[in-house]
Amino acid sequence: MSTVLDSRSFLRWCWRQLTSMRIALILLLLLAVAAIPGSLFPQRSQNPIQVKQFFIDNPQAAIWLDRFSMFEVFSSPWFSAIYLLLFISLIGCVLPRSIHHLKAIGAKPPLTPKYLDRMEHYAEVKKIDLDIVEKYLRKKHFRIRRDENSISAEKGYARESGNLLFHLSLVLILIAVGIGSLLGSRGDAIVNVGDRFINTPTSYDILGFGKYQAEDSLPPFSLTVKEFKAEYDPVTNAAIDYKLTVSTANPAGSAETTRIIKVNQPLAYGSTKIYLQANGHSPIVVVKDKSGKVIFDGPTPFLPQDANLSSIGAIKIPDMQPQIGFVASFLPTADRDPVRGGFSSYPEVLDPRLLVSIWKGDLGLNTGVPQSVYRIDTSKMERIGLKALVLNETYDFGEGSITFTGWKSWVNLQIVNDPGKGFALFGAILAILGLLISLFTRQRRIWVKQGRKTQVAGLAKNGIPGLEEEIADLIKEMSNER
Structure with missing residues (x-):
């Protein structure tokens, strides 16, 4: 029986730790850190070609990274575990506080302490009518608890409301992210x-x-x-x-x-x-074989490499014997530098050039392994030509010819x-609204107690300055009314 009680006590302790605000903040930080690999490594759900290329470039590291789901970060068990723990932690932390706060909203302010001289900004004034004090405090939006010889006043409940609104909004955001991913x-x-x-x-x-x-x-x-x-x-x-x-x-x-x-x-x-x-731009080329038969005629999208849309791409012709591949660069407004070589000096097509490197051999399209349409693996191919083509220029590379006939714009949707x-x-x-309310709401308690003299004291619960001025204004108002 004692073992059961100890187990229950341990579970209660675990639940208290999990639903504490400290653990919620730690889990939120861990979730942010856990998302970092998703931006450092290519993800299978977004770009499987880049994942394959990573395995080719870094075979040993890729195997170990894959074991830890670095290429599927956001669906990995460890990321999901942090996400779910954060969700449970926020729910367990915020809901009880929200219920308690809803009950406290309708409750009266606490009783006036016995010894007000121990409170902040304590002051004594001549005896005054508590009705005047109550009227003034209500005008200042304080909630009032009126006893026979004292008044307990409080305002600033919106601070806790804003705090809870902020945390409940985080729960809503987590739910929204979950809905989107599912x-x-x-x-x-x-x-x-x-x-x-x-x-x-x-x-x-x-x-x-x-x-x-x-x-x-x-x-x-x-x-x-x-x-x-x-x-x-x-x-x-x-x-x-x-x-x-x-x-x-x-x-x-x-x-x-x-x-x-x-x-x-x-x-x-x-x-x-x-x-x-x-x-970007898609250069249009016409490729013919030795007999003059048109093998390919159409645009091929190239990928921009800079703000001026200097682009690279690949044109694959598997229907020729031997197979032909063009590793190419498209320059919308061609320019040349002794160091950089050919580049585009402006993003619009004003003076286009198509730089092609022609390769023959096996393009690797029949291996069953997916490959990028923008690259050619030339490790098993032979280069047979190199040419910079202007518009409508034809280049004969021995196995056939290529003509640069124009271009089209492409858009990525x-x-x-x-x-x-x-x-x-x-x-x-x-969340932003709740944070602003929480940061800028002044939570105050002021007590006024009748005796031989009238005692006044207050308490600034969230440490925002200004309580001393509020009590001074209250005393001044009471003195003027008197």
Whole structure:
């Protein structure tokens, strides 16, 4: 029997420790620290290609990191454990305090202490009428407890209300984050101007679902990228504005509508929001074999490497024998430096160049291992050509030819369905409001006691200065009334 009691006592002790504010703050700090690896290492749910590349570049370290779920931080057991413990700790800490505070709101202020001379800012004045004191204190928004020979007054209950509001808002934010991770989805897709995007899993470059979401949960819609316009400062090259024009439709057969998307103005499609995330250029090339047959003709998205949109990419031609790969750089406004070599001096396409390095051999597309569309593994290939192409120039590299015929702009669309985002925003607003109330509300107690003389004293519960002036104003008011 004693063993059972000891176990219960131990569990009660554990619960008290877990629901203490000190442990809640420690868990909050641990959660912030635990999230750091998620920004240092690529995550499988966001970019599996980068994870694969990390394994190639750091095979030994990657194996050990994977054992500790460093590539799946936010779904790892240890991160989930900290998250759940923090949630339980805040609930266990805040709810009892909230219930106690609700009961205390309607309660009368505490009784007047027997020895007021031990309190802060004690003073004695000539005997006065307590009715005058009560009237003055009520005007100053004090709650009054009137006894036969004394008045106990208190104000500043909003400080504790703000404190509790802040912590309850943190719980709401945690719930919102949990809802988003369980019921939400997030994906990215690069779409060339003129192309159509259909909201199906195969249209995405990267797509991740919450635990209780699946591919059939994507809302049906499509959009066609009509025009993308970017404005830049000609002096600083800094972006001034991005404007994306799209036409949208759904499978129900409704007429297409033209919509505008900007960086801070996403397109809402039901509960799904479509953000303009990034932009770049897709050079258009025509590749022919030795006989002159066109093997490839179209744009290929390149990834920007700097603010002036100097971009790199890869054009893979597996249908030629031998297979051909172009490791390329696209310069919208070409310039050259003795140290840097070729670079773009302005983000708009004013004087384009396409720098290509031509390789032949096995592209590795039939291995079953996923690879980046922006890179080529040339370790088993042979370089057979190198050329800087101007617009409409053709280069014959022996196995065929390549012609640089133009370019298209592309945009990176981020399609997000986060059902918890609204709750998180609401929780953040309430948290800030609660914090402000808690910091700036003055919690005061003032006692006035009748005897041979009238005794006045007070107590500043949260240490905010000003109590001495309030008592001096009270004494002055009583002296004037007298």
